[in-house]
Amino acid sequence: VRSEIRWRPLGPVAAIVPWNFPLQLAAAKFAPALAAGNTMVLKPSPFTPLATRLLGSVLAPVLPEDVLTVVTGREPLGARLAAHPGIRHVTFTGSVSTGRAVTAGAAASLARVTLELGGNDAAVLLDDVDVDRIADRLFWAAFRNCGQVCMAVKRVYVPA
Structure with missing residues (x-):
């Protein structure tokens, strides 16, 4: 019996992070994605865009061009990003209602989805x-x- 494992990056990953821990959760999403060879589009909460944009500008000189892109804006930007046909995986942390919208957007292209929703x-x-x-x-x-x-x-x- 012979088995073989081949590693292939998924492709572009969209990460949508909340306002309460914008840098910590952004890092927790982009570090593994980039380590696995993927590129990332990072979308912060509309309430904390400056911190995440600053993070992107700090990392830009040490990352290859276009590996990490930060996009900012109000909803429905997250759902539209998830629906983009070039996105292969969406990782989202936030509310249940927004998680539903993100999942619905990702369904059109069958992108993989990881959700971390509000706890109880x-x-x-x-x-x-x-x-x-x-x-x-x-x-x-x-x-x-x-x-x-x-x-x-x-x-x-x-x-x-």
């Missing part, structure tokens, strides 16, 4: 919990970044 996270406390020890951690799990994090704790279950 809970904390479960067991009978043996040390409330004094866990209270501060629960507070920060719920309200870090003013609670504007997809994995922020939204409810706490405690024993009766």
